[in-house]
Amino acid sequence: PLDTDPAMTTPAYTEASTTRFANVSVDETAYRIHYNEIGSGERVVVMLHGSGPGATGWANFNRNIDPFVAAGYRVLLIDCPGWGQSDPVVCTGSRSDLNAGVVRGVLDELGIDKVDLVGNSMGGHSALAFALANPARVGKLVLMGGGTGGPSLYAPMPTEGIKLLQGLYRDPTIDKLKAMMNVFVYDASALTEEQMQMRLANMLSRRDHLENFVKSLAANPRQFPDQNARLSEIAAPTLIVWGRDDRFVPMDVGLRLLAGIANSQLHVFARCGHWAQWEHADTFNELVLAFLAR
Numbered sequence: 001p002l003d004t005d006p007a008m009t010t011p012a013y014t015e016a017s018t019t020r021f022a023n024v025s026v027d028e029t030a031y032r033i034h035y036n037e038i039g040s041g042e043r044v045v046v047m048l049h050g051s052g053p054g055a056t057g058w059a060n061f062n063r064n065i066d067p068f069v070a071a072g073y074r075v076l077l078i079d080c081p082g083w084g085q086s087d088p089v090v091c092t093g094s095r096s097d098l099n100a101g102v103v104r105g106v107l108d109e110l111g112i113d114k115v116d117l118v119g120n121s122m123g124g125h126s127a128l129a130f131a132l133a134n135p136a137r138v139g140k141l142v143l144m145g146g147g148t149g150g151p152s153l154y155a156p157m158p159t160e161g162i163k164l165l166q167g168l169y170r171d172p173t174i175d176k177l178k179a180m181m182n183v184f185v186y187d188a189s190a191l192t193e194e195q196m197q198m199r200l201a202n203m204l205s206r207r208d209h210l211e212n213f214v215k216s217l218a219a220n221p222r223q224f225p226d227q228n229a230r231l232s233e234i235a236a237p238t239l240i241v242w243g244r245d246d247r248f249v250p251m252d253v254g255l256r257l258l259a260g261i262a263n264s265q266l267h268v269f270a271r272c273g274h275w276a277q278w279e280h281a282d283t284f285n286e287l288v289l290a291f292l293a294r
Helices: 057-061 065-070 095-110 122-133 160-170 174-184 193-205 207-219 228-233 251-260 281-293
Strands: 019-026 029-038 043-048 073-078 115-120 138-144 238-243 264-269
Touching: 019 095, 029 057, 029 095, 043 057, 043 095, 043 122, 057 073, 057 115, 065 073, 065 281, 073 095, 095 122, 115 122, 122 138, 138 281, 160 174, 160 207, 174 193, 193 207, 228 251, 238 251, 238 281, 251 264, 264 281
Parallel strands: 043 073, 043 115, 115 138, 138 238, 238 264
Antiparallel strands: 019 029, 029 073
C-alpha cells in the first residue's frame, strides 16, 4: 500500500551531516533551534513536523527530501521547541504562534526572505500561523492533516488518535507507541520493529520534552487555536492534502480549510491515515512538486 520502497538508495547526506542550529527569540524568550539543511537551490522549502512524541523534521520527511533537492530546492527541516534537539519549552499560549515565531527567527538568521511551507499536522497549524503573521514571506502553502483547530462535525473530540498520543506522552512504552502508530497510519504492517524501537529511543532520550508537553496541556488544553475565522486572510496558493482514513484529524477539517482559503485545492488519498507524505510518498512528492512549479 506504500508507494515508496523502503530500500531506497542511500543519499550522500545524513541527518548528522545536515544538522544546524540557530539562536532565535520569540516574545523575548531565547531558543536554540535545531534544523537540517539540505540542497542549495534559490527557492527554499520549509518542512514542519507534527506533534507526536519523538517527532522531528527528519523523522517526518525522510521520504520527501531527495525529490525536492533533486528538483533544485533548498530544504529546511525545522524542529520546533519541545521536539528533537531544539530547546525544551512549556507552552502556555498558542503553540501555533510560537512555532511560527521560531520559523521566522530561523529564516531571519539565515537571511531568507520568502519560502514555501509544507506542514504536517501541528506543522500545518504552524505554517498557517506563519502565513497569517508574515503574508509577504510565503510563496505557497501545503497543509497535510492540519492547519486550523476546532471541532470536527462528525468525529468525537478529542479523536481516537489524539487520545492515544496524549496517553503515550504520559506513559511512553513500546506497547502504547504501537497502539498509537496502528491508528496513525492506515497500514501499520509497513512499520518495522526497528522503526518502532528507534522512535521509542528518540522519545526516551528527551524525557524533558515528554514531561513539558503534558505540563503544556495542563496549562492550556487548547494548544492549537481555531483559525477558521481568519482563513479568508490567506492569499497564498494552498494545497490541502488529507488521508480519507485519518483518525487523528478528521477529513472534514480539510474541507473547512478548502472553504475558507480562496486560492486552495484539496487532494484526498484513500487508504491513508495521518501521514500522507510517508504513506504515499511517491505520489505525494509528485503532487507537491507539480503544485510548487506552477
